[in-house]
Amino acid sequence: MSWPSYSPDLNPIENVWVVLKHNVEKRVKSMVITKKKVTKEAFIALIEKEWQDLPLEVITNNILSMSNRIKSCIEIEGGHTMY
Secondary structure, three states, rough: OOOOHHHHHHOOOHHHHHHHHHHHHHHHHHHHHHHOOHHHHHHHHHHHHHHOOOHHHHHHHHHHHHHHHHHHHHHOOEEEEEE
């Protein structure tokens, strides 16, 4: 059976995760520098806060870029794109 290939280039949430991860890492580093304890509960709260504070434009722009992502993927015949 023929299955479509998996491509993170065609999954807009992948870029959103990158932004979220960057924001969380920055906050954790700040906590470590200021010698605040990073408990499991604090970490989960931090992730939830960063998700809530994520600008809607980040998500919207990733969705709106889909036509360009698809065109790029077709042009490169399924290879790696700039996305």
